Amino acid sequence: MAKAVKIVLAGEGGQGVQSVAEILAEAANTEGREALYIPNFGVEQRGGVSVAYLQISDEAIGSPKFQKGDIVVALSERAVLRTQRYVDGNTTFVYDTSIEGIEDQLPKNAGRVLAIPAIEVSKEEFHPRVFNILIMGAVIGATGVVPLDRVKAAIEEKLGYKFQENPKLRELNFGALERGIDLVQKAQ
Amino acid sequence: MAEKPIQGERKAFLTGNEVVAYAAVAGEADIMYGYPITPQNEIMHYWTRMAPKYGKRFLQTEDELSAGFTTLGGVLSGAKAFTATAGPGNTLMQEPMSMAEMMRIPAVFVIQQRGGPSTATVIYSQQEVTMTTYGGNGEGFRVVYSTATHQDLFDYTIKAFNTAWKYRFPTFVLGDGYQAKMRESVTIYDPQARGIELIKPTPYLGKPGSIGKDREVTHMRNTYNTEEELYEVVMSMAKEYDSVAPEIVEFDAREVDDAEIVIVSHGVVSRAALSAMLELRGAGYKVGYFRPVTLRPFPGDQLRKVADNAKRLLVVESALGQFNKLVQTNIYGSAATIDTIFKPGVGVTSEEIVAKIKATL
Numbered sequence: 001m002a003k004a005v006k007i008v009l010a011g012e013g014g015q016g017v018q019s020v021a022e023i024l025a026e027a028a029n030t031e032g033r034e035a036l037y038i039p040n041f042g043v044e045q046r047g048g049v050s051v052a053y054l055q056i057s058d059e060a061i062g063s064p065k066f067q068k069g070d071i072v073v074a075l076s077e078r079a080v081l082r083t084q085r086y087v088d089g090n091t092t093f094v095y096d097t098s099i100e101g102i103e104d105q106l107p108k109n110a111g112r113v114l115a116i117p118a119i120e121v122s123k124e125e126f127h128p129r130v131f132n133i134l135i136m137g138a139v140i141g142a143t144g145v146v147p148l149d150r151v152k153a154a155i156e157e158k159l160g161y162k163f164q165e166n167p168k169l170r171e172l173n174f175g176a177l178e179r180g181i182d183l184v185q186k187a188q
Numbered sequence: 189m190a191e192k193p194i195q196g197e198r199k200a201f202l203t204g205n206e207v208v209a210y211a212a213v214a215g216e217a218d219i220m221y222g223y224p225i226t227p228q229n230e231i232m233h234y235w236t237r238m239a240p241k242y243g244k245r246f247l248q249t250e251d252e253l254s255a256g257f258t259t260l261g262g263v264l265s266g267a268k269a270f271t272a273t274a275g276p277g278n279t280l281m282q283e284p285m286s287m288a289e290m291m292r293i294p295a296v297f298v299i300q301q302r303g304g305p306s307t308a309t310v311i312y313s314q315q316e317v318t319m320t321t322y323g324g325n326g327e328g329f330r331v332v333y334s335t336a337t338h339q340d341l342f343d344y345t346i347k348a349f350n351t352a353w354k355y356r357f358p359t360f361v362l363g364d365g366y367q368a369k370m371r372e373s374v375t376i377y378d379p380q381a382r383g384i385e386l387i388k389p390t391p392y393l394g395k396p397g398s399i400g401k402d403r404e405v406t407h408m409r410n411t412y413n414t415e416e417e418l419y420e421v422v423m424s425m426a427k428e429y430d431s432v433a434p435e436i437v438e439f440d441a442r443e444v445d446d447a448e449i450v451i452v453s454h455g456v457v458s459r460a461a462l463s464a465m466l467e468l469r470g471a472g473y474k475v476g477y478f479r480p481v482t483l484r485p486f487p488g489d490q491l492r493k494v495a496d497n498a499k500r501l502l503v504v505e506s507a508l509g510q511f512n513k514l515v516q517t518n519i520y521g522s523a524a525t526i527d528t529i530f531k532p533g534v535g536v537t538s539e540e541i542v543a544k545i546k547a548t549l
Contacts, residue, residue: 022371029201029373038370041227042310062463064366064456065535 004034004057005145006066008086009135011075013050016132019158021052024136027146027154028056036061049082056145071142072110073135075118077102092142094184114142114187121183122176130176137180142188151177193242197377204367207338208272208298209234210376211345216386217296218267219245221258225277226310227365228300232272252277256284260293264408266391268349272298274365276307278316278323285358286324290410292425293392294352294359298345301364303533312365313533314455314506320362321484321514327422329429331359331436332484334455338374341367344481346379346386353387355432362483364506366456366535433485440479441494443469447476449500449527449549451541452491454480454511457504463538468545475545483511488518495524502545504529504536 007024009017018039025037033056040051055061068088074080074095084107087093093110095102098119106113116138122131133155140146155173156163163170193213202210208231212220220239222232236246249255255271262269273281278299288295301316303309322328331351333344345361352359379386397403412418440458443465444450453461458479465477478494478501480487495501501524505511508530516526529536529544 025371026201034373035201036370036372038366040311041365041369060462061372061459062538063460063535064370065537067537067539 004036004055004059004061005071005143006069007052007054007056007139007143007145008069008072008083009052009054009075009139010049010073010079010083012079013048015050015075017050017052017073017075017135020132020136020139021054023154023158024056024139024146024151025054026157027150030154031146031150033058034061036064038064049076049078051079051082071139073139075099075135077105080105083107094138094142094187112188114184116180116183116187118180118183121179125179126172126176130172133173133176134180134183137177137182138184139180140177141181141184148177148181192378193238194376194378196381197375199373200376201371201373202338202376203230203369203371204338204341204363205230205300205369206234207341207374207376208345208361208363209238211342212270213238213242213244214342214376214379215346215349216268217244217270217349218389219247219262219269221247221249221255221262221269221271223249223252223255223273223277225252225274227302227312227368228272228274228277228298230368231298231300252280253283256281256297257287259295259297260284260288260291263293263295263389264391264393266389266394268353268389270296270298270349272300274300275302275304275310275316278319282319282324285330286326287410288358289324289326289329289425291408292356293408294354294356294389296345296348296352296359296361298361299363300368301362309533310365311533312506312535314364314457315508315510315532316362317454317483317505317507317510318513320360327426328484329357329425330484331355331357331482332362333360333438333481334362334483335367336454336456336458336479338367338372340481342374342376346384350384350387351436353389355436357429362455364456429485436482437485437487437490438481439487439490440477440481441490442477444476444478444494444498446474447494447498448474449502449545450476450478450494450498451502451504451545452478452480452515453504453536454483457506457536460536460538460541461504464541464545467538467542473545473549480514483514486514486518491515492519492522495519495522499524500527501525502527502529502541502548504541506531506534506536508532 025035028035087107
């Protein structure tokens with residue numbers, strides 16, 4: 001039985017990890033594949049680490065949450081600590097280089113660890129607000145789980161009304177997406 | 189009024205709470221009564237977004253006790269009414285649910301289980317099984333569908349209305365926080381386009397015509413003066429429940445004929461059980477899968493046969509044995525042994541089930 005690709009995305013509230021998971025899930029769904037996305041949620045109204053669990057498969061998907069991710073992305077210090085439990089020898093662990101002094105706390109058992117300067121690049125080359133789109137690029141670059149054009153179509157679906165008002169936003173988002181793919185491939 | 193909410197059928201990618209709201213609209217519910225509680229809130233949100241377009245209504249009450257009773261009031265007046273709740277809200281709602289049993293009021297309750305006891309977590313569990321099947325001060329004259337997928341949520345929410353109004357037992361769609369909040373694909377459809385006849389509600393009280401001339405008096409009781417009187421009523425209800433139970437019971441059994449061990453689970457956990465069974469079969473293990481869809485009435489005879497045949501069951505649930513109590517009671521006398529995976533308030537993955545079976549077979 002073909003196993004689902006399992007992805008964990010974790011960051012601070014507001015970093016946009018839930019949107020990344022939702023758009024990737026919708027991209028896979030429109031491609032006719034099975035996708036299941038579930039956010040973590042608790043009693044907190046704000047703050048806390050936000051975690052998104054995403055599975056994409058060619059067959060029916062089992063339980064909504066899972067033990068180990070094929071790719072685990074952690075975008076803050078707390079997210080790095082929180083996501084250790086989802087890592088094993090088959091996991092690609094991706095974290096942002098701007099998290100200072102985290103080296104000792106990176107998961108030792110990960111299959112591979114990739115550091116990408118997503119926060120820095122999004123700020124300097126694009127706009128801090130497309131940071132999560134750049135992360136989305138990193139996820140598809142690391143997994144190839146959904147084709148780029150499908151992801152672009154899903155972004156268009158979600159943000160098309162904004163792109164109509166300002167076509168430059170499309171360039172900005174798609175640019176960030178491709179740069180994300182590029183960053184993760186360079187890091188490998 | 190606007191045209192039908194769903195024309196024909198189409199694929200959608202939704203959260204479970206959205207699916208329930210769509211199903212209630214498609215199932216021609218007239219009104220939802222509710223009080224907010226996580227993780228069912230979005231059923232109310234999506235219902236209130238859609239309802240006005242189709243001439244439907246919503247009332248937010250002051251608590252779950254009131255949401256339950258107003259639902260029953262709506263039903264008595266002739267509306268197809270429903271409510272949704274979870275956790276401590278389910279606890280509070282047991283009193284109106286018991287009244288629905290006693291007075292044979294056909295209401296629909298959607299439960300999205302969260303962690304317990306008490307406030308616990310707002311996330312997920314299967315710890316509301318005992319309360320939903322046998323809660324309140326009664327005998328469990330209820331129908332409970334335990335859903336596993338978004339397709340189930342859509343299909344069984346529509347079905348729940350028909351079951352409730354056909355048999356006049358309160359009917360429950362038992363989901364959980366995972367199903368409520370996750371997104372996956374689902375086919376939503378107009379039930380009539382699939383040949384599903386939706387039962388039209390009629391008023392139970394305040395019927396037209398004058399009493400004694402045009403019609404008999406309607407007398408719906410929930411209080412009795414003597415023990416003997418109550419005994420007669422409860423026993424006749426029990427008899428009726430038992431006689432319709434075989435028509436209502438639903439289950440899914442796969443690969444049980446030659447199985448040496450059968451995984452028994454319900455709801456969202458049965459997704460992990462099914463994955464585990466398929467993986468183990470692929471590796472040559474003789475493993476079966478049994479999932480009761482109705483927890484009340486329970487497919488006891490069917491499971492007993494499976495248990496007698498396989499001689500070993502593995503009962504898996506996100507509670508500390510609430511589902512297992514139903515299993516054991518219903519197969520009492522069977523020589524089958526029972527292994528368990530109990531994880532109260534926590535999800536179960538197929539990997540855990542596979543590991544457990546490999547360790548024990």
